[in-house]
Amino acid sequence: MIYVLAALLPPLGLLLNGQPFSAIFNVVLIVLCLLFGLIFPVLLLVPSAHALIAVHMRREDRRHREVVEAIRRHGPPPGYQR
Secondary structure, three states: OHHHHHHHOHHHHHHHOOOHHHHHHHHHHHHHHHHHOOOOHHHHHHHHHHHHHHHHHHHHHHHHHHHHHHHHHHOOOOOOOO
16 A cells, blocks of 8 residues: 555655655655656656655565564574575
């Protein structure tokens, strides 16, 4: 659901994902892309793409931290070879 929100309302999606600095940057990006989007319409997609990539990277970082913490707590998985 956060991906839909990030695609349709990028700053709000980033804020709800816990990324306030990315949300501020996204608002600046929206203003710039609205100005230059009159000449190059594809630029209007840049803020949404930024928000989607930022949300995805944050979720992957969380997942990575959880796996590392589980390995620290319980040891490597069975059959792990160094």
